[in-house]
Amino acid sequence: MAETTLKVVPQADLKNVDPVWTTAAITQNHGYMVYDMLFSMDSKLQPQPQMVDSWKTSDDGLTWSFTLRDGLLFHDGSPVESKDAIASIKRWSVKRADGQALMTRVKEIVAVDAKTFEIRLEKPFGPMLSVLANPTLPLPVMREEEAQTDPNTQVTTIIGSGPFVFDDKAWVPGDRVVYRKFKDYKPRSEPVDGFSGGKVAKVDTVEWIYIPDTNTATQALMSGEVDAYEIPPLDLMPMLKADPNITVKVLDTLGKMGHIRPNHLYPPFNDVRARQALQLLVDQREFLAAQVGNPEFETVCYAVFMCNSALESEAHAEPWMKPNPEKAKELLAAAGYNFKDPIVVMLPTDQQIIYNNILVMVGKLKEIGVNVDAQAMDWSSLTSRRAKTDDPNTDPKVGWHIFPTWWTGVPMSSPLTNAPLVSTGDPKTAWFGWPKDDEIERLRAAFMDAGTKEEQMKIVDALQKRFYEFIPYLNTGQFVTPVAWRNTLKGVPNALLFVAWNIEKTE
Template sequence: MLNRRQFIGAAGAAAIARPAIAQGTAARTLKFIPETNLAILDPVVTTAAVSTTHGYCVFDNLFAVDDQLRPQPQMAAGATTADDGKTYEIKLRDGLKFHDGEPVRARDCVASLKRWSTRDSFGQALGTVVDEWQAVDDKTIRVRLKRPFPQFLRALGKPHSSAAFIMPERIANSDPMTPVKEMVGSGPFRFVANEFVPGSRIVYEKFEGYVPRQEPANWTAGGKRVNFDRLEWHVITDAATAASALQRGEVDWWERPLPDLMSTLTSDKNVTTSTLDPYGLILGMRFNHLEAPFNNPALRRAILAAVTQDDYMQTVMAGDTDSYRVCRAMFPCGLPGVNELGAGIMKQPPDLKAARAAIEASGYKGEKIVMLHAADHPLIAPLGDITADLLKRLGLNVDVQTMDWGTVVQRRTSKEPVERGGWSIFHTNWPGSSVTNPAENLYIRGAGASGWFGWHDSPEMESLTAQWLASTDEGRAQKLLDDIQRSALNTVPVVPLGQIIPKTAYRSNLQGILTASSPLFWNVRRA
């Protein structure tokens, strides 16, 4: 089995300066170690998980989802439909205000939804059928559709990867292609801008003006009751340092401990480990479809057939076979309706001789493949090393460019050729709960230049997705779901590398940590 430590390349705790974390944890302060650095503050323009987690602190949503991924009113008091499902009217609940003291008005929501619907894949699908977004009065939003959209509330409540967060109108009216810098929301925490130290510390304070719903907290829905005055994120890239800080009580919660440190943490009676998201994470290799050589679907298919998912998952999860599953599908395995249609293509073990022949037949001419390698991300760093080794064994010309995850998140936006700072491959993971249906699964959507990084262009995929969205017949929807998978397995927008179920770790005196696709800091309390 491949050695995980070799891929991470950690020099050990002694070689890295210890972050300045005060000894002891104040009773009213919650200290958290995020999975990686927060490079982009705007949670709408990026799908980076850490930005989504930040977004849930600062912003709120009109609708959210419960643990069955069913949409529930959040900022909304409720919604009604008319005109055979072509008109939705949403009423805002009482007591909503932004961190600058201004009340939340319908026009803020309209501006936010317009901006979100130009960036998010589910939002884009909705946007194509919206005839008018309208603020009827300060408390009423009306959305007129060209035709019924059965997934309307699910779109507004999607839990991850560019969720429909609500911002003040003056901020939401900005260019949707440019990240906003001013962090003013109506969520349960206020961003403390003057204490933000990029790459080191992010600070939030409880927003005293937040009025939670009365229902119990459930996933991203329900009452967001904050039990701490202050929330501090401490970015600690060295795993041994993070583990030591958690065990000594210098921090309260570590989002993603390395799997090979779990035995140390679980043996400490002062530390509790648990599964944060039962849907797990999907590992993936993403191609740049705009530039050679991966603008060639035949080459992408050859790579798909050469991958051994076990190599990736064993390394990421330190050999813990109970924490991962092979999943040769374009949606999370185990969900209703998800058939493992890639099993016939991604044979285990793969035939590398046949893969080399397929690469030659594809017309590959030795073009340089620039792979963005996020060395500081514990669950992504190993993926790049395994892919680089595989591609070299297949005879491809690979240039591994090592950087931190924040730089990958910024660099992957470039559409330039590799000679001018572009890229060919990067690796990522995404919560299974964020890709449960064709509209949300932006990793296989085919929107081209307006789509997700990599810019997969597939009119067939967009047509099939539109048909799935309009379908109200269960049998028809299942056939379309299978057809969508077959289309993705043919064009290969992304190579699925398996499904893992990582754990989170926190001090045993914390209670109320919610199951969700992101760490959520409401409902958490100290025993």
């Protein structure tokens, strides 16, 4: 039987391969290919066991015991054991908002035997399974050797236990990434459902083919040169929908939130007045028109925890919904900004949605007299540079003041998982931009103890109020991005993103 190759145009070029070190979506997608997780979310966003076979909780809620499935192997042939899971949990939790929340309650994590480990708590932690099943910043189980790497240093040896093996010898940054079927992978017996169930590799090879020009990538899909396009350009969506050979589908119905992040460490955006100035330049309708340009896929949303989510609230947002450039200029001046000083803005030229988003902000800044140093680069270069804490005022080629991105709505929709809301100010625990605000941290901690929906919403409203007082980041509008694939593909899982397992390729 001839070998089959699934060819996908990914959303970006893959340069960073450690899904713990970075939150870049392309690296998380890479993580799903190579690694397996202890738990995974089904299509209803309910946690289901993945590598775990069975688990139990003590009556007082302080001890959680987990036993791994039989037959789990890493790609080098070594068995997956408790020590690997424990080291992976500890490393991941340093970099993830919900992992950090969990570790504030953890007394110790210990191996009972080679397949069973316990998480012992100082205080009960109700969302344990949901945290271990984080769907968008998942917990990849690495070998203990790699998982003992400092989480602020990239792992470079990529050996997982998932359904595909990363072929590092065939990887050509800027061109393609290659994955091979792991023939010794033992899938679960349950049918695939979202990210959960049996991950059956039905193709022999998966190739991510990087095509930065969206028109070229769209034509490659329509001609059959590639089989799928992860984030096709929304302005070409009518043409793709009209093609009888192509399926266009929104997999993540909650969607994404456009996002602009200022650097809190250095002037001028270490001053809240400068960040408030940025907020007063945002008209979400304008930003959405540029970054999406199709009302079918757009939602104006000033809710910190997403619109159409369980914790939706626009409390205290109204004063910030209307742009005021004159006031923005006054606030920047009051913050001590000299309008001759360059503001370094990173522009990811190969990410159409984000690129169009930041171009609007660049235009708004220039309109009020800001000296914008707009530096063009590809997305992978941006995701590497945003981790640097150098002062952009003294080293504008290394440091930065502002960068754009988008966040998947699921983690953004809770104080527990909203990573850019973490305001510890510590580059080791806070997300790039490094805000520091004790009140936000106090409210996030209180949310963990909220026992009822009413109590949760009181904290959400308080967080909304503090968010717009402090401005840790800017939301530029909510949107969905359909995935497109040729009808020769069968069995595409109904996960939040396009994953390669269970897909059959027919001719």
